[in-house]
Every structure is written in structure tokens, then in C-alpha cells.
Amino acid sequence: xxYLSILNLAAPETIMVMTALAVLAADLLxxxxxxxxxxxxxxxxxxxxxxxxxxxxxLVLPLPExxxxxxxxxxxxxxxxxxxxxxxxxxxxxxxxxxxxxxTQHIGEYFxxxxxAAIGMMFLVSTEDILMIFISLELTSLSLYILTxxxxxxxxxxxxALKYFLxxxxxxxxxxxxxxxxxxxxxxxxxxxxxxxxxxxxVNGLDPLLIAAIVLxxxxxxxxxxxxxxxxxxxxxYEGAPIPSAAFIASGSKVASFFVFAKVMMIGFKGAxxxxxxxxxxxxxxxxxxxxxxxxxxxxxxxxxxxxxxRRLLAYSAIAHAGYxxxxxxxxxxxxxxxxxxxxxxxxxxxxxxxxxxxAFAVVSNVQQRTGGDxxxxxxxxxxxxxxxxxxxxxxxLSLAGIPPLAGFFGKFYVFTAALSSxxxxxxxxxxxxxxxxxxxxxxxxxxxxxxxxxxxxxxxQDTPRPLSIGSQAIVFALAALVLILGCAPGLILEPVMSAIxxxxx
Amino acid sequence: xxxxLNHYLVVSIMLFCVGLFGVIVRRNLLVIYMGLELMLxxxxxxxxxxxxxxxxxxxxxxxxFIITVAAAEVAVGLALIVALYRKRQTVHAEDLTTxxx
Numbered sequence: 001x002x003y004l005s006i007l008n009l010a011a012p013e014t015i016m017v018m019t020a021l022a023v024l025a026a027d028l029l030x031x032x033x034x035x036x037x038x039x040x041x042x043x044x045x046x047x048x049x050x051x052x053x054x055x056x057x058x059l060v061l062p063l064p065e066x067x068x069x070x071x072x073x074x075x076x077x078x079x080x081x082x083x084x085x086x087x088x089x090x091x092x093x094x095x096x097x098x099x100x101x102x103x104t105q106h107i108g109e110y111f112x113x114x115x116x117a118a119i120g121m122m123f124l125v126s127t128e129d130i131l132m133i134f135i136s137l138e139l140t141s142l143s144l145y146i147l148t149x150x151x152x153x154x155x156x157x158x159x160x161a162l163k164y165f166l167x168x169x170x171x172x173x174x175x176x177x178x179x180x181x182x183x184x185x186x187x188x189x190x191x192x193x194x195x196x197x198x199x200x201x202x203v204n205g206l207d208p209l210l211i212a213a214i215v216l217x218x219x220x221x222x223x224x225x226x227x228x229x230x231x232x233x234x235x236x237x238y239e240g241a242p243i244p245s246a247a248f249i250a251s252g253s254k255v256a257s258f259f260v261f262a263k264v265m266m267i268g269f270k271g272a273x274x275x276x277x278x279x280x281x282x283x284x285x286x287x288x289x290x291x292x293x294x295x296x297x298x299x300x301x302x303x304x305x306x307x308x309x310x311r312r313l314l315a316y317s318a319i320a321h322a323g324y325x326x327x328x329x330x331x332x333x334x335x336x337x338x339x340x341x342x343x344x345x346x347x348x349x350x351x352x353x354x355x356x357x358x359x360a361f362a363v364v365s366n367v368q369q370r371t372g373g374d375x376x377x378x379x380x381x382x383x384x385x386x387x388x389x390x391x392x393x394x395x396x397x398l399s400l401a402g403i404p405p406l407a408g409f410f411g412k413f414y415v416f417t418a419a420l421s422s423x424x425x426x427x428x429x430x431x432x433x434x435x436x437x438x439x440x441x442x443x444x445x446x447x448x449x450x451x452x453x454x455x456x457x458x459x460x461x462q463d464t465p466r467p468l469s470i471g472s473q474a475i476v477f478a479l480a481a482l483v484l485i486l487g488c489a490p491g492l493i494l495e496p497v498m499s500a501i502x503x504x505x506x
Numbered sequence: 507x508x509x510x511l512n513h514y515l516v517v518s519i520m521l522f523c524v525g526l527f528g529v530i531v532r533r534n535l536l537v538i539y540m541g542l543e544l545m546l547x548x549x550x551x552x553x554x555x556x557x558x559x560x561x562x563x564x565x566x567x568x569x570x571f572i573i574t575v576a577a578a579e580v581a582v583g584l585a586l587i588v589a590l591y592r593k594r595q596t597v598h599a600e601d602l603t604t605x606x607x
Contacts, residue, residue, distance in 0.1 A: 131568050138575045142582050149589050158589040159602050165586055166538060166599075169579060170529055173545035176572065177522055180549045180565075184515075184556035189564050236605040 009076045012054040012084060013122050019050025020115035027108025036107065040099055043111040047095045050115065051088045058085055072128040072190045078500035079343070080126045082493075083259055086351045087125070090252040090358060091118040093475060097362050098244035100369065100472045103151040110150060114248060117143035121256035128191040128267060130179040133260060137175070137224070141168050144253060147245035148237055160240025167223055167233035175220025181213035182268065191268040199271025210272060214285045217264065218292065224257040226315075227322045228295040238315035243368065246311065247361035250318055251354035258350045262329045262343060265289070273332050277428030286330050290432055293330070296323030297439040304446045310364055310374045313446060314357060317400055320443060324436055325349055328415045330429060331422035341501045342422065345414035348493050352399070352407035352486050359479035360396040363389060366472055379450060381459025389473060390454045392480035397447040399483050402440050407487035412440065414494070514555035522548035535597045539583055546576045 007014060023046050031039045058081050094114055104110055120140030127133055145168065149161030183189055185207070186197035201207040219230060226234040238246045265285055274284015281287060300320030307313040328349060331342035364374050366389060371378040383390040399408035416436060419429045486492060521544055528541030550569045557565025587597055594601060 131564075131571060134568075135571055135575060138579065142578060145582055145586065149586055152589065155593045156604050158586060158593055159604050162535070162586050162590055163602060163605070165583055166529070166535075166542075169539075169542045169583065170526075170545070172579070173522075173525070173542060173549065176546060176549040177552065180552040180556065180568075183553060183565055183568065184511075184560070187556075187560035187562055187564075189568065240605055 010074060011057050012088075013119055015050060015054045015057060016115055016119045016122065019047060019053075020112045020119065022046055022050070023115065024108045024112045027111075031108075036102075036105060039107045040101075043107045044095050044099045047111045047115055048092050051092045051095070051118070055085055055088050072192065073132050074123075075126050075128055077504045079347070079497065079504050082497055082500055083125045083255065083347060083351075084122050086347075086354070087118060087121050087252055087255055090248070090255065090354050091115070093355075093358050093362075093479065094244055094248040094252065096475050097247060097358075097365060097472070098242075100365065100469060101242060101244055103153065103242050106150075110147070113143045113147050113150075114244075117147065117248065118252065121252055124256045125259050127260075128263065129189050130182060130191070130194070130264075130268075131189045133264070134172075134176060134179060137257075137260075138172060140253060140256065141172065141224075144245070144249055147248065148241040150245060151242045154240070154242075156240035157242065160236045164233045164237040164241075167230075171220045171223030171230065174216050174223070178213045178216030178220060181209055181216065185209060185213065191264065194268045195270040198269055201272075211283070214269060214272065214288060217269075218285065218288050221257065221261040221264070222292055225254060225261060225322045225325070226319050227292045227326060228299045228319060229292075231296070231300070231319045231322075234319060235312045235315040238318070239309055239311045239374075243311075243361055243365040247358050247365075250314065250357045250361065254318070254322075254357075255350045255354045258325050258329070258346065262346055265329055266332065266343075275428055276330060276432070278431055280428070286332065289326050289330050290429070293323045293326035294432060294435055296320060296326065297436055298323075301439045301442045301446075304443070305449075307446070308376050310367075310376060310379065310450060311361075313376075313450070314360055314364075317443065317446070318357065320439065321353055321400075323439075324412060324415055325353075327419040327429065327432060327436060330432075331415075331418040342415075342418040343501055344494060344497045345411070345418045347497050348490065349411035349415050351493060352411050352483065355479055355482050355486070356396050356399045356408060359392065359476060359483065360400070362472065362476045362479060363393045363396065366476065369472075376450065376453050377457075379453040380457040382454040384459060389476060392476045393454060394451055395480045395483055397450055399487065401444045401447040403444075405484075405487045407483045407490070410487060410490040412436075414490075511555060511559045515552060518548045518552040518555065521545075521551060533599050535587055535599060538599065539580065542583075543576060543580070546572060 023043050026046060027039060027043055031042060095111060117140050120136045120143060123136035124140060145161055145165045148164050149158050151157035182194050185201060186194040188194060198210060201210050222230040237249060269285050272284050273286045275282040276286040276290035296319050300316050300323060304313050304316035307316060325346060328342045328346035367378055368374050395406060399406035402408045402412045416433050419433050422429060525541045525544030525548060529538050532538055550572055553565040553569050557563060591597060
């Protein structure tokens with residue numbers, strides 16, 4: 001394989017690396033003298049241009065032969081492309097949200113780190129090799145830690161970053177130890193090779209080494225996707241981080257982590273599924289995830305009710321949503337219905353969820369710029385001051401709660417259907433789906449609490465607030481429109497994803 | 507007695523547990539970092555041992571990458587401690603109490 005074809009396969013990532021370096025260089029060499037606003041505008045423009053170029057490369061140019069480099073170290077297929085395009089779209093929106101931010105003078109570094117995190121996510125979704133998974137996971141995480149600490153004036157920012165770092169570092173060590181055991185079992189770093197060894201080991205009962213590997217890997221990825229009991233960093237990071245960073249952690253990083261989590265479980269641990277059905281409980285990774293998912297849904301939704309900060313509320317809602325998405329990860333196609341891959345619902349769910357949270361964070365950012373806080377009471381009377389913004393928040397909150405015809409409803413619908421159909425006629429995961437539906441009803445309560453503040457409570461601030469900029473409102477409208485359109489026409493994502501899954505043979 | 511794979515694994519698991527214990531119990535952030543490093547190095551030891559007994563070199567290549575990543579991780583971690591210290595004049599985990607419910 002020549003270098004030119006390697007470059008052809010990895011072109012989007014190459015473009016992104018060049019863009020990140022260009023942002024750094026431009027800020028360092030030419031823009032020291034300019035005002036902060038101008039530097040921010042130029043940096044964001046370069047970043048967006050790079051992301052758009054990478055998207056255009058993937059959408060416009062025909063797909064090169066779906067290929068892999070060095071035995072699965074780097075893969076390109078239509079499904080991965082779709083996820084990458086979604087990641088880049090989320091990156092673009094994050095960059096646009098950060099244009100309004102005024103917490104730092106280090107513009108070049110900030111945008112470059114967002115782009116580096118995005119590069120890490122892109123590599124993360126396009127590999128089936130545990131070495132690459134670990135390295136790109138760390139590239140993403142390290143960039144996100146720094147992004148969390150970026151507001152040096154705010155005392156909360158450094159503390160949140162440190163907590164995120166400590167939990168993340170521990171998660172990385174757990175993941176790594178699990179992956180090293182997998183390497184030991186199979187003698188290979190490739191997921192497909194690992195699967196062969198795993199299914200050989202699990203013929204008569206599970207090997208203790210394999211059980212340890214499953215548990216350690218689940219712990220590691222559980223931290224990454226903020227599932228209970230590994231969720232402790234999420235509320236602090238969401239509250240303390242600068243808003244664009246928090247939005248990126250909540251959206252882009254979740255999309256990439258869930259995709260690779262599902263891939264590791266479905267491909268790497270194929271043959272060690274076990275069973276999570278209540279009647280026929282069998283050890284394996286499905287029951288492990290079932291417990292984690294149930295705990296996430298219950299604790300996330302109940303703890304969210306007690307929050308008074310909207311960002312913490314979004315964090316606990318993210319924990320609850322992690323529980324729902326894990327349902328899709330568990331929905332392994334049964335031998336009876338092999339053509340219903342749960343990856344389709346999963347990808348649809350995480351993409352629409354990412355867009356919705358990003359939008360909610362954009363609204364919070366707007367409110368915080370005007371009132372200086374993100375408490376629930378800061379939202380009081382928002383409908384009178386900014387009716388359009390409030391309507392967008394209404395869309396985001398109802399979508400998160402899963403009200404039709406918004407994207408969140410169809411995401412949940414497809415995920416629950418996939419979980420139900422996975423066990424064939426026995427409906428093994430029925431208890432989890434029932435729990436998930438009940439918990440969705442609970443979640444409606446705290447989303448409505450936010451809306452009650454916005455639409456019913458009288459406004460509390462006396463002084464005339466700063467007017468909203470057109471740009472930041474436009475981003476919110478665009479995101480709200482996307483949530484609405486994807487809800488009305490879920491096929492826009494689902495159909496390409498399904499045909500891509502058929503091509504990939506997953 | 508010949509030293510087999512299991513001996514290496516036991517040592518590696520013990521290292522991992524010592525590291526984890528340090529992270530959970532110790533209060534000084536710098537010592538917690540040492541615990542994290544110990545956990546990563548436990549994985550390194552396991553990988554090298556597996557590599558030796560599986561007769562392929564993938565594991566050792568993996569270790570080189572991990573050492574590099576661990577160095578980057580410490581750099582970021584120390585930078586975060588410095589950022590916190592400038593604000594708070596503390597490196598103790600129990601002082602991280604600004605963010606509460």
C-alpha cells in the first residue's frame with residue numbers, strides 16, 4: 001500500500017491536523033497585535049473552514065475502496081464516514097458557540113485544542129484496534145481536560161478539570177488493564193482476532209481472565225460515557241468548565257465514546273454476551289451492562305430532579321441518557337433476527353442527542369451572558385425577554401424528554417425497539433425497557449421545571465440586560481431546526497446509516 | 507521453580523491494586539498521580555509479560571505508546587495542579603469543595 005493511498009484514506013484527519021496547526025500558527029505569528037474579538041473571529045473561521053473542508057472531502061468525493069490499513073488499525077467505511085461527518089458538525093457548532101465566549105486570551109490554543117479533541121474522536125471511531133483505541137481515547141481526553149480548565153479566572157474551572165482528570169486518568173488505567181488482558185487472551189490487538197479467542201474461551205463457562213477483562217473494560221468506558229457508578233466527574237465538569245468546552249464534552253465526546261464502546265463490545269467480545277434476561281441470567285457483558293444501564297437511568301433521572309443549576313441538571317440528564325443508549329449497545333442481534341443491527345438506532349440516538357444538548361448549552365450560554373449565572377432562577381421570565389430563544393429551549397427540553405415529533409422521541413423509540421427485538425421471542429430485556437420508559441416519564445418532570453421557569457415565573461432581574469448577539473441566536477435556531485427536522489424525518493440519518501451498516505456487514 | 511506467566515500477572519495485579527489503593531486513600535494530589543502512574547505501569551508489565559509468552563511483539567510496541575501517553579498525561583495533570591494552586595494554595599484532594607450540589 002503506497003503512501004498516497006494511505007493519505008487518501010486518512011485525508012479528513014490530515015486536513016483537521018493541518019487546520020489545528022494553522023490556527024495555532026496564525027494566532028502566534030500574525031494576530032498578537034489584534035483585538036481579542038478579531039482574533040476569535042479569525043480563529044473560528046479557520047477552524048470552521050477546516051472542518052467544512054474535511055466534511056466536503058467525505059461527502060463530495062466518492063468513497064475510496066472501503067479499506068483498512070495495517071489489519072484494522074485504521075478503517076474507512078460508509079458508517080464510519082457518517083459518524084465522522086456528525087462529529088465534525090458538532091465541532092463546527094462548538095467552535096461557533098465559543099466565538100462569543102470571553103473567558104480567555106489564548107484564542108489560538110483554545111481552538112486548536114477543540115480541533116485536536118475532534119481529531120482524537122475521528123480516529124477513535126475509525127479503528128478496530130485496541131492500541132489505536134487507547135491512544136485516540138487519550139488524545140481526546142487530554143484535550144478535553146485542558147479545555148475544561150481553560151477559564152483561569154474562574155475558581156471552579158481548575159477544580160472541575162482536576163476532578164475530570166483524576167477520574168479520567170483512573171478510567172484510562174482501568175481500560176488499559178482490561179485491554180492488556182484482552183491482548184493476553186488473544187495475542188493480538190485486533191478486535192476481530194480478539195473475538196475469535198474470546199468465543200473459544202467462553203464455550204464452557206467464562207474464563208476468569210476474560211471476566212476481569214470484561215469488567216475492567218466496562219469500567220473504563222463507563223467513565224467515558226458517564227454511566228453510574230462511574231459518573232461522579234460529569235456534574236462537576238459540566239458546571240465548572242467554560243460552556244463551549246462543557247458542550248463539546250457532552251456532545252462530541254459522547255458520540256465518539258458510545259460508538260467505540262458499542263464496537264468494542266459487539267466485535268471484540270462477540271461470543272461472551274451472556275444473557276441479561278431475568279429468567280435466564282447468564283454471566284457475560286450484557287448483564288454487566290444491564291446493571292450499569294439500570295443504575296444510570298434510575299440515579300440520573302432522580303438526581304436531576306434535585307438540581308438547581310441548569311448545567312448540573314443537564315449533566316444528570318446526560319447520565320440518564322447514557323443508560324438509554326446502553327440499551328442499544330446491549331441489543332445484540334439474536335441468531336433468529338440477524339439483520340437488525342442495533343448500531344443504526346444507536347448512531348441516530350447519539351447524533352440527535354449530541355445536537356440537542358449542544359443546543360441546550362448554547363441557550364445556557366446566552367442566558368449566562370445576560371444574567372451571569374446558570375441557576376434555574378436565572379431563567380425566570382426568559383420567554384418575555386427572548387421569546388425565540390425560549391422557544392428553542394422548549395424544543396431542546398421536550399426532545400430530551402422524548403416528546404414526538406422531536407428527534408429525541410424517535411431516538412428512544414428505535415433504541416427501545418432494538419432492545420426488545422434483540423432477544424427474539426423471549427423479550428429478554430423487557431424489564432429494562434419498562435424501566436427506561438418509566439424513567440423517561442420521570443425525566444419529563446425536571447425538563448418541565450426548566451420550562452416552567454422560562455414561561456411562567458416572572459422575571460427577576462431589574463437592570464436592563466445586555467442585548468443578545470444575532471450570531472449566537474442564529475446558532476441556537478439552526479440547532480433547534482435540526483432537532484425538529486431530524487425528528488420529522490428520521491430517515492435522513494437512519495436510511496444512510498442502515499445502508500452503511502449493510503455494506504459494513506455489522 | 508521457573509517463573510511463568512502467572513507470576514508476572516500476579517505482580518502486575520498487585521501493582522494495579524497498590525496504585526488504585528493510593529488513588530482512593532491518599533489525600534495529596536501528587537501522591538494520587540503516582541498511584542495513577544503505578545496503575546498504568548501495572549498494565550505495561552502485563553503487556554510485556556503477555557508479549558513474551560505469546561511470542562509476538564505487539565504488546566511491547568503497545569508499551570512504548572503507553573509510556574509516551576503517560577508522560578503527556580502527567581504533563582497535563584501537573585499543569586492542572588499548578589492552575590489550581592495559583593487559585594487556592596492547596597494540593598489536597600479534600601479542599602476540592604467549590605463544586606457542590
